[in-house]
Amino acid sequence: MIEIEPECFETMVAEALDGLPDEFGSLMSNVAVVVEHGPGRPGLLGLYQGIPLTRRTTHYAGVLPDRITIYRQAICRICATEGDVVEQVRRTVIHEVGHYFGIGDAKLRELGW
Numbered sequence: 001m002i003e004i005e006p007e008c009f010e011t012m013v014a015e016a017l018d019g020l021p022d023e024f025g026s027l028m029s030n031v032a033v034v035v036e037h038g039p040g041r042p043g044l045l046g047l048y049q050g051i052p053l054t055r056r057t058t059h060y061a062g063v064l065p066d067r068i069t070i071y072r073q074a075i076c077r078i079c080a081t082e083g084d085v086v087e088q089v090r091r092t093v094i095h096e097v098g099h100y101f102g103i104g105d106a107k108l109r110e111l112g113w
Helices: 006-018 024-028 072-077 083-100 105-111
Strands: 033-038 046-049 066-071
Touching: 006 033, 006 072, 006 083, 046 083, 066 072, 066 083, 072 083, 083 105
Parallel strands: 033 066
Antiparallel strands: 046 066
């Protein structure tokens, strides 16, 4: 386990988001990405909550933003180095953004995320 300061971890998450291809970033709207500094939900490194793009219809209006939560302590708990944390944050962000685009866990695992 490694301890990463909250501000540093938040920067890692921001950099992972900035590293997404422009085509994906430009399609993302009405979604908030937050860092949970507490222990988070058992067994999860990240969590997507919302209505995936593939399920949005013309009735999608006036709803609260979708939410992607990245769990700092959970990620730090499974990493040995800062480099490991950077890579795991990147993988977790990509995985949760995949859910935003309607990709399920099985397909994300098949794709390596």
